[in-house]
Structure formats: structure tokens, C-alpha cells
Amino acid sequence: MTARIASAIVARDGRDSVDADRSYESVAGDRVLSIDEALDFAQQQIHGLITRRPGQTPTYTEDGSWVVSEDPWAPSWSAGFLSGLVWMFADRSQDPWWLEQARAYSRIVEPRKHDTGTHDIGFLMEPSWGRCYDLTGDARAREVVIEAGRTMAGRFMEAGGYLCSWVAPGSTFIDIMMNVGIIFRAAEYSGDAQLRQIAETHALTSRRHLVRGDGSTIHEGWFDTGTGEFVRADTHQGWRTDSSWARGTTWAIYGFTTAYEHTGNPAFLDAACRAANYYIAMTPSNGVPPNDWLDPSPLTQWEASAAAVASAAMLYLSESAPAALEVQVYREYGLRILRSLRATTFIAADTPGYEGIIKHATYHQKNGLGIDESVMWGDHYFVEALMRAARIEADSSTGKDSV
Numbered sequence: 001m002t003a004r005i006a007s008a009i010v011a012r013d014g015r016d017s018v019d020a021d022r023s024y025e026s027v028a029g030d031r032v033l034s035i036d037e038a039l040d041f042a043q044q045q046i047h048g049l050i051t052r053r054p055g056q057t058p059t060y061t062e063d064g065s066w067v068v069s070e071d072p073w074a075p076s077w078s079a080g081f082l083s084g085l086v087w088m089f090a091d092r093s094q095d096p097w098w099l100e101q102a103r104a105y106s107r108i109v110e111p112r113k114h115d116t117g118t119h120d121i122g123f124l125m126e127p128s129w130g131r132c133y134d135l136t137g138d139a140r141a142r143e144v145v146i147e148a149g150r151t152m153a154g155r156f157m158e159a160g161g162y163l164c165s166w167v168a169p170g171s172t173f174i175d176i177m178m179n180v181g182i183i184f185r186a187a188e189y190s191g192d193a194q195l196r197q198i199a200e201t202h203a204l205t206s207r208r209h210l211v212r213g214d215g216s217t218i219h220e221g222w223f224d225t226g227t228g229e230f231v232r233a234d235t236h237q238g239w240r241t242d243s244s245w246a247r248g249t250t251w252a253i254y255g256f257t258t259a260y261e262h263t264g265n266p267a268f269l270d271a272a273c274r275a276a277n278y279y280i281a282m283t284p285s286n287g288v289p290p291n292d293w294l295d296p297s298p299l300t301q302w303e304a305s306a307a308a309v310a311s312a313a314m315l316y317l318s319e320s321a322p323a324a325l326e327v328q329v330y331r332e333y334g335l336r337i338l339r340s341l342r343a344t345t346f347i348a349a350d351t352p353g354y355e356g357i358i359k360h361a362t363y364h365q366k367n368g369l370g371i372d373e374s375v376m377w378g379d380h381y382f383v384e385a386l387m388r389a390a391r392i393e394a395d396s397s398t399g400k401d402s403v
Contacts, residue, residue, distance in 0.1 A: 030343040031350060035390050038342045041349045042357045042383050043089045049355060050086065050101060055108060057082050060363045060370030064354040073367050075166050077120035079109045081380035084127025088383055091135055106132055106141075113148040119165045121152040122179030127380060130185060142189050149186020152179055153198045159228035161201045162221075170225045171234075174210045174217045174248045177203065177255025184262035196262075203259040207271045210252075215278030216244040216293075217252045237364055239295035244282070246289040246306040249275050254313035261320045272317055273325070279310055280333055287311070287337030288346070291365050299371060304346050305361035305378025311337040311385035315392070331392070338385050348374070358382050 033041065049058075049066060057079035058066035070076060083105035090098035106128040112118075113125060125148040133141035155163045157170075163179070165171040180199040187195035209230050210218045219235040238245030256272035259265070282293045288307040290298040314334030318327040341347060341358060348354040356374020363370030 030345050032339065032343045033347060033349055035342070035386055035393060037349075038347060039092065039383070039386050039390070041347065042085075042379065042386070043092070045348070045355065045357050045379075046082075046085050046089060049082075050105070055104075057105075057108065058376060060361075060375045061354075061356045061373040062370070064348075064351070064356065064359075064373070066355050066374075067370075073364055073369060075115075075118040075120070077118055077123050078376045079105075079112075080124040080127040081376040083109055084131055084380050085383055087128070087131040087135060088387055092387070102132070110144060113144055114151055116151060116154060117166060119152075119155055119163060119173065119176050120179060121148050122182040123377075124148075126182050126185070130182070145182065146186045146190050149183045149190075149195060153183050153186070153195050156198045156202065157223070157225060157228075159225060160223040160230070161205045161228065162223065163198075163202045165220070167220070170223050170231070172202075172206070172210075172221050172223070174206065174219055174255075175251050177206055177259070178251050180255065181258040181262070184258070188262070200259070200263055200265070203256065203263075203265075203268055206252075207256070207267060211256075211271050211275065215249070215274035215276075216282075217248045217275060219245050219248050237291070237366060239292040243292050243294035244278075245292050246279075246283075246303050247291075247309065249279050250306050250309035250313055253279065254309060254316060257313060257317045257320050269321060269325075272313075273321070276314060276317060276330055276333075286340040287333065288340055288360075291362050299365055300360065300362060302346075302360040303362045304341065304358050305363075305375045305381070307337050307341060307346075308358055308361075308378045308380075308382040308385060310334070311341065312381040312388065315385055315388040319388070334385065335389060335392070338382075338389055341382055341385075 053068060056068040058068050059071050059078040060067055086098060086102040086105050090102040109124050109128050125145060129141045129144040132138055133145060157164050162172040163176050165173045180203055183195050183199035209221045218233040219238050221233055222231045223229065224231055233241050235241050235245060252275040253272050256268045260268035260272060283289045288302045288304055290301060291303040311334045314330045318331035318334065321327045344350045346358055346360055348356060348359050357379040358374055360372055361375045361378040363375050365371060
């Protein structure tokens with residue numbers, strides 16, 4: 001499987017090594033920032049946001065400026081990403097000011113641990129309170145994660161074996177694979193086996209119904225809530241029901257890697273790898289996809305937030321998968337995407353007045369929201385990928401094999 005992807009990379013680029021020729025990653029006049037320079041710039045941008053607009057948790061930009069009004073499409077779901085960014089900079093800087101800000105932004109999202117109106121509890125709580133616990137061992141953070149995981153598990157539909165979306169009880173999204181991690185954590189921290197069973201069952205259902213044989217994904221699946229029968233596929237953000245929304249595929253790579261990490265179930269590793277392989281096979285050589293690979297007339301050339309998620313997900317997959325899978329391919333591809341995003345075509349370092357970090361992302365194409373702009377999850381996963389790459393770089397300098 002991995003060998004086929006390696007061959008595809010060689011065939012597409014005409015090289016034997018992913019990084020042998022890097023001319024594909026930038027355009028004329030681009031400047032490519034180092035990992036440290038990119039992290040410095042991202043930290044500067046987030047510092048500016050939280051000092052200019054304290055307590056605000058925007059989702060996307062308009063004309064490069066963050067929009068601070070309520071999300072017009074879905075129940076507010078992106079506040080955890082800003083908290084997660086602040087936690088990453090607290091970790092990187094070891095500065096008490098950043099730590100204080102990280103705790104403050106986590107407190108902003110804490111009430112959402114009981115929110116039964118959204119399927120995005122994991123997006124809200126893992127970057128914030130989950131990262132708080134990872135970095136500090138705070139007992140209160142552990143309890144918040146448990147409570148949030150129980151709330152998320154409350155969306156489980158016995159008939160069908162899935163976690164329902166905010167749309168309706170019969171609906172589930174591929175995005176929800178990014179929200180099973182909070183249930184797995186709650187199960188492990190509390191010893192509640194039923195929580196683990198719910199998370200694993202949803203992941204198995206998603207693998208069966210939302211991941212196609214070629215590794216592409218379905219955005220939304222509908223079930224008969226009485227019988228549990230899978231009824232139909234749908235999409236909110238892709239070109240059409242039978243096409244392939246790029247960000248959905250990246251949610252699958254990351255989400256199934258999470259499920260594999262918590263369970264060791266090879267079915268989840270298989271799903272993550274198939275989604276990763278599809279992404280690699282379908283995406284231009286710079287690693288940045290359009291909004292939907294099958295859309296014959298895309299509004300924009302790139303959906304850079306999908307690339308940011310993919311970079312973090314590929315690096316995560318390379319760290320989590322057994323070495324026998326030749327995970328180097330996923331690591332090198334994740335680094336390739338990241339280098340493309342560090343070029344000033346995408347990173348806003350040479351765009352005066354721009355408030356986001358990564359340009360050319362899209363929130364919701366069909367609803368006309370945040371098109372060719374910055375989005376908070378894109379910036380979050382870009383920084384996460386940079387942090388993972390920095391660790392790889394540090395391990396390489398000390399001769400340690402990080403994979």
C-alpha cells in the first residue's frame with residue numbers, strides 16, 4: 001500500500017526523493033520561512049489578535065480581518081482552536097504571560113463541556129482542556145475532559161451505531177471522527193468502558209459508511225433512526241454528494257489515526273492510510289488541494305486549511321503507525337505540504353495588515369463564508385504541524401529516529 005503511494009509520488013514529480021527538488025512548493029517571488037520563522041510569525045499574529053480583541057473567538061476572516069460575530073452556519077465550534085494555539089505558544093515560549101492567556105481562553109470554552117447542541121465537543125475541548133492536561137497535568141482539566149467526553153457520547157444512536165450531528169438525529173458527519181478522541185480520553189481517564197465502546201463503534205460505523213473503497217470520504221451520512229439502516233449520502237461543503245470534499249478527507253486521516261492510537265485496531269489504521277493515500281494521489285505536487293478534487297469549476301485554486309490539517313495528520317500518522325508501514329512516506333509528504341504553506345503564497349508574513357496566519361483557505365464554499373481567507377482551524381493545525389516538524393528537526397539534529 002505505502003509502496004504504491006511512494007511510486008505515485010515519484011511518477012507525479014519525476015524524482016526518487018520527496019525532497020530532492022523543492023521547486024514545486026513556491027512560485028516566483030515567494031519567500032519560504034524556516035520552521036522557527038513561521039512559528040515566530042504565527043505567534044506574533046495570535047498575540048496581536050488576543051491583545052486587540054481580548055476574549056473574542058473568531059472563525060474566519062473577511063478581507064484578511066477576523067470576523068467576531070456568531071457563526072452563521074453551524075453552532076459555534078471553533079473557539080477551541082484559538083485556545084489550542086495559545087496553549088502551543090505557552091508551551092513553546094515557556095512564558096507565564098502565554099500560560100495565563102491559555103488558561104483564560106480555556107475558561108471561555110469551558111461551559112461548552114455540557115453543550116448538547118453541537119457534535120463538535122472534541123474540537124472545542126481537546127485543543128483547549130485536553131492540551132491543558134497534556135502540558136500541565138492539571139486535575140481540573142482532566143475532569144473537564146471527562147465531562148466533555150460524556151456530553152459527546154450522549155449523541156450516540158444505538159440504532160445505527162453512530163454519533164449524530166447537530167443537523168438531525170439521523171445525520172452523521174465525517175467531521176465527527178475528529179470528536180471521538182474526547183470520548184476515548186474520557187473513557188481512559190474515568191475507566192468507563194461504555195464510553196470507549198461508543199467511540200469505537202462510531203469509528204467502525206464511519207469506516208464502513210463514510211470512507212469509500214478508494215479512500216475518499218462522504219461528508220454526511222443519513223440513517224433510519226428506527227432500524228439503523230444507512231439510507232443515503234449527502235454533502236454540505238463538497239461539490240456534490242458523490243464527489244470528494246478535501247477537508248473531509250483530512251478529518252478522516254487525523255480522526256482514524258486518533259482512533260487507532262487509542263485502540264490499536266488495525267481497521268482504523270487502514271482507514272487512515274487509505275484516506276492519506278487518496279489525498280496524495282489526488283493533490284497537486286505542492287500538497288495543497290482545491291475545496292473538492294472532483295469539482296470541474298472550483299471557485300478557488302486552493303483550500304489551504306485542508307492542507308494544514310493534512311500536514312498535521314500525515315505527521316501524526318507517521319508517529320502513530322508501525323514502522324513496518326514505511327511511515328517515512330507519510331512523514332515526508334506531511335513535511336512537503338508544510339514547506340509549501342511556509343511559502344509566502346500561503347503564509348501571510350509578507351502581507352501587511354493581514355490578521356490570519358495562512359491565506360487561501362475556505363470555510364464554507366456553498367454558503368459563501370470565508371472563501372480564499374484564513375480560518376481558525378487552518379491556522380491551528382498549521383501551527384500543530386510546525387510544532388511536530390520542529391520536534392522531528394530536533395530529533396534529527398541529535399541523531400534520534402523520531403519515527
